[in-house]
Amino acid sequence: MSAYIRVENLYKSFKTKNEVNQVLKGIDLNIEKGEIYGIVGFSGAGKSTLVRCINRLEEPDSGKVWIGDTEITALGKRQLTARRRKIGMIFQQFNLFDSMTVFKNVAYPLTLEGVSKKEIEKRVDKLLELVGLADKKNAYPGSLSGGQKQRVGIARALANEPDVLLSDEATSALDPVSTLAILDLLEQINDELGVTIIMITHELEVAKRICNKVAVLENGVITEKGSTRDVFLDPKSSTGKIFLEVYKEFRQDYSFTGGGGI
Numbered sequence: 001m002s003a004y005i006r007v008e009n010l011y012k013s014f015k016t017k018n019e020v021n022q023v024l025k026g027i028d029l030n031i032e033k034g035e036i037y038g039i040v041g042f043s044g045a046g047k048s049t050l051v052r053c054i055n056r057l058e059e060p061d062s063g064k065v066w067i068g069d070t071e072i073t074a075l076g077k078r079q080l081t082a083r084r085r086k087i088g089m090i091f092q093q094f095n096l097f098d099s100m101t102v103f104k105n106v107a108y109p110l111t112l113e114g115v116s117k118k119e120i121e122k123r124v125d126k127l128l129e130l131v132g133l134a135d136k137k138n139a140y141p142g143s144l145s146g147g148q149k150q151r152v153g154i155a156r157a158l159a160n161e162p163d164v165l166l167s168d169e170a171t172s173a174l175d176p177v178s179t180l181a182i183l184d185l186l187e188q189i190n191d192e193l194g195v196t197i198i199m200i201t202h203e204l205e206v207a208k209r210i211c212n213k214v215a216v217l218e219n220g221v222i223t224e225k226g227s228t229r230d231v232f233l234d235p236k237s238s239t240g241k242i243f244l245e246v247y248k249e250f251r252q253d254y255s256f257t258g259g260g261g262i
C-alpha cells in the first residue's frame with residue numbers, strides 16, 4: 001500500500017530580478033497515515049517552503065504532492081481551497097487575531113464555512129476542552145502565555161476536523177515546559193483523532209520526543225531519512241551529525257560536570 005502523503009521530486013525556487021534561489025531540489029517523501037513525521041534542518045534549509053508546498057500556499061515549480069487518492073498539485077483553485085480546509089496548520093508565531101477572543105479565533109474557520117451558530121458553539125467548546133482552555137473562552141490572546149496561545153492555534157487548526165496537521169516550528173517560541181506540554185498535546189491529538197502530523201523543527205529534542213520518523217533537510221535536499229531512533233543514534237548526514245553533537249553538548253552542560261565529561 002502506498003503512503004498517505006507522497007511528495008515526488010518536488011522543486012521550488014524563488015526568483016528575484018537578478019537571481020534564482022533554488023530552495024527545494026527534488027524532494028521525495030512518503031508519510032504513512034497516522035504518523036508523526038519530523039522534518040529537521042537548520043534555518044534556511046527550506047523546511048517552511050516544503051510544508052507550504054504541501055498545501056500549496058507556495059506553488060511548486062515541478063513535482064507532485066499526493067494526500068490519499070488526491071493529487072494536491074493537480075487541483076483547481078476551488079477544489080484546493082476545499083481540500084486545504086482539511087489540512088490544519090500551526091505556526092511558531094501562533095498567527096492569532098489579537099482583537100478576537102479565544103472563542104472567536106477558534107470559531108473563525110467555521111464561520112468561513114457557514115456553520116450554524118449553535119453548531120459552532122458546540123464544536124468550539126469541545127475543542128477548547130480538548131486543548132485545556134475551556135476557562136479562557138472569553139479571554140483575548142494578549143492575556144495568554146505562549147503555551148496557551150499555541151493551544152488556541154491548535155484548537156483553531158483542528159476546527160475543520162483535518163486529517164493532516166502541518167506544524168511549522170510550533171514549539172520554537174516556547175519555554176521548555178510549555179514545549180513539552182504542547183508536544184504531549186500533539187501526541188494526544190495524533191492518538192485520539194488519528195491526525196497525521198508533519199512536524200517541522202530545528203530542534204532534535206522535539207523530533208526525538210514525538211516523531212516516529214524523520215527526514216533531514218539540508219540546503220533543499222533530503223540527505224537522510226528513517227526511523228527517529230536510527231537517525232538519532234547514528235546520523236549519516238552532516239546536518240544530522242551536527243544536530244546530535246549539539247544535543248550532546250547541551251546534555252553535558254545539564255549534568256553540571258563543568259564540561260569535562262561524565
Ligand SMILES: Nc1ncnc2c1ncn2[C@@H]1O[C@H](COP(=O)(O)OP(=O)(O)O)[C@@H](O)[C@H]1O
Binds near residue numbers: 021023041044047050
Ligand atoms: N516568499 C519567499 N520569497 C523569496 N524567498 C523565499 C521566500 N520564502 C523563503 N524564501 C527563501 O527560501 C530559503 C528557505 O527558506 P525557508 O523555507 O523559510 O527555510 P526554513 O524554514 O528551513 O528556515 C531561504 O533562502 C529564504 O530566504
Ligand SMILES: [Mg+2]
Binds near residue numbers: 048168
Ligand atoms: Mg521556517
